[in-house]
Amino acid sequence: MGLLDDRVAIVTGASSGIGRATALRLAGEGAAVIAIARRGERLKELEKANARIEGFACDVSDHDALAKCVEQTVSQHGTIDILVNNAGISHYERHTESSLEHWRQIQSVNIEAMYVLTKLVATHMIEHRYGRVINISSTQSIASEASVGAYAASKGAINAWSRALAVDLAEYGILVNVVAPGCTHTEMSIIDGVDETESEYFQKWYVGERKIPLARAGTAEEIANAILFLSGDQCTYITGHTLVVDGGLTVTF
Ligand SMILES: NC(=O)c1ccc[n+]([C@@H]2O[C@H](COP(=O)([O-])OP(=O)(O)OC[C@H]3O[C@@H](n4cnc5c(N)ncnc54)[C@H](OP(=O)(O)O)[C@@H]3O)[C@@H](O)[C@H]2O)c1
Structure with missing residues (x-):
């Protein structure tokens, strides 16, 4: 018996990192998982894995x-029970060098697509009076650093919009929550060919000085575990919540 037997889930951004780990975790608990991403060959590998x-x-x-x-x-x-809106992109650029084109591209993938897909899926969840929507934001939605303006704006929008959506959809038995990962070891942590979780700066400050109290980057599987919790019937009285999964990063000065 799996935690998600007979459930149907859609997971976006499933070709790598957190989305891939989530697709495997939900399918491992018995859900039928529709995995969305652009790289079809990666999705074929996932189909072979489960x-x-x-x-x-x-x-x-x-x-x-x-x-x-x-x-x-x-x-x-027949229906869709679980929607994990995870696909996301970032561009690292300071405000003065940033472009409106990148701003629009980031909002289009990170928040607009989430709005569009959730509207399409909610119709079916409403019909069945059941649903779990989990939107993936970031600790950049609540704390910040240089060069991430457009990304931080999209992630802050996810937190605020998800709270409003949770109120809108509560009467239909649909729970809407956010998972906000901190530094997580995925393809997104490789910037200009350098794995930032292995950089001297990361190792010195985040690990050595314990800016991350748990003194390491998270894994995609650790984020997927939080998503699994919010996806199933073990979660019945939490909605509109942002669950931060960051090894303690955002509780330190
Ligand atoms: N890694 C971190 O440290 C971290 C921290 C906080 C939040 N997050 C968030 O976690 C989510 C997953 O990121 P990740 O770390 O797992 O990064 P990742 O390994 O780069 O995965 C991103 C996924 O999004 C998909 N994607 C990107 N643009 C897309 C588009 N236009 N259409 C369809 N799919 C698209 C990619 O697939 P294709 O390229 O095949 O389309 C890929 O599967 C993102 O929302 C990210 O912002 C990550």
Whole structure:
């Protein structure tokens, strides 16, 4: 018996990192998982890793493709119980050198696609009076550093929008929560070819000086465990919450 037997989930950004770990974790607990990302070959590998995973290759900023994915999922599986909005991108650039094009691209992938897909999926969750929506933001939504303005704006929007959505959808039995990861070892932690979690600065300050009290980066699987908790029936009285999973990073000065 799995925690998610007979549940149907959509996970975006499932070709690597947190999304991949989440697709495997949810499928491992018995859910049928529709895994969305652009890199189709990566999704094929996921399908091979667990037969309950089905890839759907598309760009989340292609709204017609998202509608097709939802339509196809509902016609094959009857409904959608769990939605994990995880796909995300970042550009590191200081405000003065930043571009409106990058700003728009980040908002389009990180928050607009989330809005569009959740609207499509919510219709079916409302019909079944059941749903779990988990949106992935970041500790950059509550604390900041240089060069992440557009990304931080998108992640702050996720926290605020998810709280409002939780209130809107509560009467239908739909719970909406956010997971805000801290420094997590994934492809996103490789910036300009350098794994920032292995940089001298990270090792000295975050690990050596324990800016992260647990003195290491998190793993994608640790974030997936938090997402799993908010995805199932062990979570029945939490909604509108932002669960920070950061090894203590944001509680330190
Ligand atoms: N790693 C961290 O330290 C960290 C910290 C806080 C928050 N987060 C958040 O966690 C989420 C997952 O990131 P990650 O760390 O796992 O990074 P990752 O390994 O780079 O994964 C990002 C995923 O998003 C997908 N994606 C990006 N643009 C897309 C698009 N236009 N359409 C469809 N899929 C798209 C990528 O797939 P394709 O390239 O195949 O499309 C990939 O599967 C993101 O929202 C990120 O902001 C990460």
